Amino acid sequence: xxxxxxxxxxxxxxPTAVRTRRTVRLDPRTKIxxxxxxxxxxxxxxGQPFVPAAVVLGVLLALTERAWARALGLPLAASGxxxxxxxxxxxxxxxxxxxxxxxxxxxxxxxxxGGVALHLVxxxxxxxxxxxxxxxxxxxxxxxxxxxxxxxxxAIVAEARAVRDAMRLRGIGGWSGLLRHPLRxxxxxxxxxxxxxxxxxxxxxxxxxLRGLGAATRPTTMRxxxxxxxxxxxxxxxxxxxxxxxxxxxxx
Amino acid sequence: MAVQETRTxxxxxxxxxxxxxxxxxxxxxxxxxxxxxxxxxxxxxxAVMLVSLVASxxxxxxxxxxxxxxxRHAGMVTIFAIVTSGILALTGHPPIxxxxxxxxxxxxxxxxxxxxxxxxxxxxLAYAVYSAWYVGPMMPIFYARDDYFSSxxxxxxxxxxxxxxxxxxxxxxxxxxxxxxxxxxxLGGLLxxxxxxxxxxxxxxx
Amino acid sequence: xxxxxxxxxTYAGADTPTLDGLHLHVRQGETVxxxxxxxxxxxxxxxxxxxxxxxxxxxxxxxxxHVDGLAVAGTPLERLGRRTGTVLQHPRRQFFTDSTxxxxxxxxxxxxxxxxxxxxxxxxxxxxxGLAAFTDRRLQELSGGQQQQVACAAAAAHRxxxxxxxxxxxxxxxxxxxxxxxxxxxxxxxxATIVIAEHRLHYLHGLADRVVAMRDGRVxxxxxxxxxxxxxxxxxxxxxLRARTAPERTRPLPAYAHGPSIDHDATPSAPSGAGxxxxxxxxxxxxxxxxxxxEAHLPAGVITAITGPNGAGKTTLARIVxxxxxxDGEVLLDGRPLKPARRLRxxxxxxxxxxxxxxxxxxxxxxxxxxxxxAELEERSRTLLADLDLEPFGDRHPLSLSGGQQQRxxxxxxxLSGRRIVVFDEPSSGVDRRHLRSITGIMRDLAADGxxxxxxxxxxxxxxxxxxQELRLRPLDGHRDPDVDHPTKRPGWYGMGK
Numbered sequence: 001x002x003x004x005x006x007x008x009x010x011x012x013x014x015p016t017a018v019r020t021r022r023t024v025r026l027d028p029r030t031k032i033x034x035x036x037x038x039x040x041x042x043x044x045x046x047g048q049p050f051v052p053a054a055v056v057l058g059v060l061l062a063l064t065e066r067a068w069a070r071a072l073g074l075p076l077a078a079s080g081x082x083x084x085x086x087x088x089x090x091x092x093x094x095x096x097x098x099x100x101x102x103x104x105x106x107x108x109x110x111x112x113x114g115g116v117a118l119h120l121v122x123x124x125x126x127x128x129x130x131x132x133x134x135x136x137x138x139x140x141x142x143x144x145x146x147x148x149x150x151x152x153x154x155a156i157v158a159e160a161r162a163v164r165d166a167m168r169l170r171g172i173g174g175w176s177g178l179l180r181h182p183l184r185x186x187x188x189x190x191x192x193x194x195x196x197x198x199x200x201x202x203x204x205x206x207x208x209x210l211r212g213l214g215a216a217t218r219p220t221t222m223r224x225x226x227x228x229x230x231x232x233x234x235x236x237x238x239x240x241x242x243x244x245x246x247x248x249x250x251x252x
Numbered sequence: 253m254a255v256q257e258t259r260t261x262x263x264x265x266x267x268x269x270x271x272x273x274x275x276x277x278x279x280x281x282x283x284x285x286x287x288x289x290x291x292x293x294x295x296x297x298x299a300v301m302l303v304s305l306v307a308s309x310x311x312x313x314x315x316x317x318x319x320x321x322x323x324r325h326a327g328m329v330t331i332f333a334i335v336t337s338g339i340l341a342l343t344g345h346p347p348i349x350x351x352x353x354x355x356x357x358x359x360x361x362x363x364x365x366x367x368x369x370x371x372x373x374x375x376x377l378a379y380a381v382y383s384a385w386y387v388g389p390m391m392p393i394f395y396a397r398d399d400y401f402s403s404x405x406x407x408x409x410x411x412x413x414x415x416x417x418x419x420x421x422x423x424x425x426x427x428x429x430x431x432x433x434x435x436x437x438x439l440g441g442l443l444x445x446x447x448x449x450x451x452x453x454x455x456x457x458x
Numbered sequence: 459x460x461x462x463x464x465x466x467x468t469y470a471g472a473d474t475p476t477l478d479g480l481h482l483h484v485r486q487g488e489t490v491x492x493x494x495x496x497x498x499x500x501x502x503x504x505x506x507x508x509x510x511x512x513x514x515x516x517x518x519x520x521x522x523x524h525v526d527g528l529a530v531a532g533t534p535l536e537r538l539g540r541r542t543g544t545v546l547q548h549p550r551r552q553f554f555t556d557s558t559x560x561x562x563x564x565x566x567x568x569x570x571x572x573x574x575x576x577x578x579x580x581x582x583x584x585x586x587x588g589l590a591a592f593t594d595r596r597l598q599e600l601s602g603g604q605q606q607q608v609a610c611a612a613a614a615a616h617r618x619x620x621x622x623x624x625x626x627x628x629x630x631x632x633x634x635x636x637x638x639x640x641x642x643x644x645x646x647x648x649x650a651t652i653v654i655a656e657h658r659l660h661y662l663h664g665l666a667d668r669v670v671a672m673r674d675g676r677v678x679x680x681x682x683x684x685x686x687x688x689x690x691x692x693x694x695x696x697x698x699l700r701a702r703t704a705p706e707r708t709r710p711l712p713a714y715a716h717g718p719s720i721d722h723d724a725t726p727s728a729p730s731g732a733g734x735x736x737x738x739x740x741x742x743x744x745x746x747x748x749x750x751x752x753e754a755h756l757p758a759g760v761i762t763a764i765t766g767p768n769g770a771g772k773t774t775l776a777r778i779v780x781x782x783x784x785x786d787g788e789v790l791l792d793g794r795p796l797k798p799a800r801r802l803r804x805x806x807x808x809x810x811x812x813x814x815x816x817x818x819x820x821x822x823x824x825x826x827x828x829x830x831x832x833a834e835l836e837e838r839s840r841t842l843l844a845d846l847d848l849e850p851f852g853d854r855h856p857l858s859l860s861g862g863q864q865q866r867x868x869x870x871x872x873x874l875s876g877r878r879i880v881v882f883d884e885p886s887s888g889v890d891r892r893h894l895r896s897i898t899g900i901m902r903d904l905a906a907d908g909x910x911x912x913x914x915x916x917x918x919x920x921x922x923x924x925x926x927q928e929l930r931l932r933p934l935d936g937h938r939d940p941d942v943d944h945p946t947k948r949p950g951w952y953g954m955g956k
Contacts, residue, residue, distance in 0.1 A: 035341075035344070036347070039341065045396045085400075089406075098416065102397075102421065117344040141268055149277040150339070152277060165782050166807070168782060168802055170815070170827060170871075178293070179300075179303075191447065191817060198457055206552075210539040210543075210544050212536045212565055214271075214568075220566075455855045455856075456857075
């Protein structure tokens with residue numbers, strides 16, 4: 001459940017990634033910091049009271065990139081999930097409902113952090129992310145393999161779709177197959193997916209290696225990330241949100 | 253095949269070639285897509301949510317086991333864990349999940365090391381151990397349950413209800429969940445091993 | 459510049475060497491074309507020159523290779539990479555980033571050039587290679603020809619003295635090949651040493667200083683450029699080479715079709731008979747319409763080419779007729795409306811990357827997959843395998859076969875299960891003359907069996923050989939692709955004033 005939340009947003013990144021509008025642009029390092037710090041606070045024990053602050057942050061970020069649908073959808077989704085978590089058991093006090101409610105209380109935190117993460121995913125190209133990690137002095141082994149992984153995620157998703165098409169044409173796809181022969185279905189999906197991915201990977205790896213990927217020289221960046229006024233403003237906003245949460249006395 | 257030759261001279265050191273790093277990235281992406289695609293099925297149809305979670309553990313073993321045949325250096329599984337769970341952390345997974353994944357990866361590396369990075373039995377065990385990371389994203393449910401039960405809405409619910417719910421979220425359930433991921437990881441590892449022999453070796457990919 | 463001496467190379471896992479006794483010298487500033495039938499070792503020879511052998515591909519190497527004075531085996535790949543630029547067969551597969559600018563900067567960044575310098579170089583490369591028109595678009599959205607331009611510019615951005623091209627035109631249309639030729643000419647004039655491994659030879663006329671024909675992993679024959687130009691087709695065929703002259707681009711008849719997506723006039727009367735009929739077909743992704751055909755007929759027993767620029771909806775049409783894609787409108791087979799689920803069972807696609815559709819662990823199992831067993835099945839599959847030269851491979855793992863054999867296996871499976879609609883998606887990329895004929899033969903056999911055969915391809919040679927009629931599509935947003943010639947633009951209306 002949580003996994004789909006995570007990688008799902010990665011998959012949807014590429015179509016919008018290139019969009020360059022005149023909007024407030026944060027340094028990718030700031031965006032990473034926003035995600036990690038809100039995740040750290042909200043997911044911690046006693047993090048529940050910080051959920052509204054994180055949602056507000058997510059909405060503000062959505063507004064800066066003019067993602068109106070998300071700016072509206074995020075608080076709606078959060079309040080919907082919160083209602084299931086807190087109001088539904090009061091209306092229907094049954095253990096089965098209780099389990100759903102507990103799951104919803106858990107999902108609420110994912111929604112709150114997810115709103116902030118979506119901003120990172122939608123406004124940061126893989127190359128910018130890699131440059132940001134490099135600028136943050138993350139070791140080469142991680143930036144190189146991370147960059148390769150980001151490059152391959154959309155390519156493999158495309159391969160997976162093609163394999164699914166091929167399975168449907170051969171009459172070995174679909175629900176009944178998965179339920180009757182789960183292992184065989186996994187095999188029929190995995191073997192062609194891996195084989196075709198590795199074939200695609202061979203060309204790309206060769207080309208990247210020849211163009212110096214992972215070379216011993218310290219790599220540079222065409223446009224190094226720079227902190228600006230927007231980043232200072234973001235830090236200020238986060239400080240205000242945290243202060244309001246703490247002062248409202250919700251935290252014991 | 254000539255693969256045999258490279259396998260015997262497999263060195264265990266920490267210096268990785270650019271090619272190794274590319275391998276980590278490619279298999280990291282394959283692992284995420286495999287796991288994601290299968291979990292997605294459960295998302296479409298809630299009735300099979302648990303089945304698909306289990307299936308994703310089993311399916312993730314296939315790229316993982318193939319990845320292990322290409323591990324030439326200690327630390328490759330750890331970097332694999334850092335980049336895959338790192339990207340999940342950047343999309344909103346709890347930080348503790350990242351930490352758990354790294355611990356699982358280190359444990360898996362220890363098993364691989366014990367098998368000299370060659371033993372297929374140890375590879376299966378390594379995947380099973382690695383699969384224990386699945387508990388990571390669920391952790392907040394358990395460690396932050398007091399948040400929930402002490403909320404104003406829950407305080408109206410009466411002690412019986414709260415006690416029932418707390419039982420569902422007890423450490424025993426957590427342990428049971430974790431043990432079952434390891435068991436399914438074991439099954440997945442065995443399937444991965446079988447497919448390695450049935451397909452990837454014969455196709456010259458392992 | 460390049461000295462290859464007595465090289466013998468065997469890929470890990472292969473029984474026989476791919477290169478055996480290869481000698482080849484290339485002088486500074488020379489343009490050399492390597493040709494020969496597939497499996498003759500052309501691409502492998504290129505890998506020797508950029509160091510992918512022995513640094514990336516595994517295997518056993520004997521002999522000596524020197525590039526720009528460096529012993530390849532003892533030099534790290536990144537140092538060789540500074541001296542060489544390589545363009546592989548599928549440009550879109552070698553892109554590491556998603557935009558032109560970042561792709562051009564990629565090598566410079568990895569080699570640690572200062573940012574200011576990178577920006578200047580990238581701007582200069584965009585200028586030189588004429589990429590300014592599409593720097594704001596995603597690389598995946600560009601046409602094959604534009605992608606090729608970007609790949610060339612990216613390989614040359616760090617100004618390496620040696621440029622290597624591996625079948626650079628295998629996915630290009632005639633117009634794109636012309637632009638590629640201009641790029642080559644410019645790089646050559648700038649003093650680069652160029653080596654091209656290629657099946658197609660017609661466009662290299664006047665560019666090559668030397669043509670080297672390879673066979674069985676060594677040099678079979680060698681001609682200076684001018685002398686090669688005088689050889690006749692007969693002499694070429696004897697060495698397994700494709701025609702040197704550009705294929706006569708005879709346009710096949712337009713298919714009966716009309717609607718916004720159709721880029722030609724409808725033939726006057728609607729043909730009838732067996733085959734696919736499309737009515738009021740509409741398809742949209744995320745609210746954007748990508749395909750609109752009012753009516754079309756694709757007859758059985760005929761090979762129909764589906765052509766048009768990227769984004770015209772070729773793949774979408776193929777997915778609709780095979781039942782993979784939701785749509786509005788009606789699709790009829792032999793006059794009866796068929797729901798998508800039924801069409802799935804009547805269709806097969808031979809995908810561009812056939813590995814995506816090989817599921818089992820042996821050739822025979824692959825044939826039997828998804829087909830109800832029966833006594834005659836055994837016999838039919840045996841004859842089919844014999845027909846397609848696959849008989850000796852019954853027990854082999856499908857993924858261990860060559861690309862051409864994998865393609866034939868997929869076709870065999872489609873024929874065995876009696877599929878009536880068979881789509882070929884770019885089946886000729888990187889295929890030599892002999893293979894091209896065998897693909898054409900397979901398509902004809904399928905058509906003769908009464909199937910509706912659809913071919914999506916940019917390969918003019920294949921289109922000219924194989925197709926009887928053409929369904930040409932155009933993008934709906936009015937965007938025109940520079941890679942496609944538009945011979946049907948009505949000159950009459952505009953030419954009258956002259």
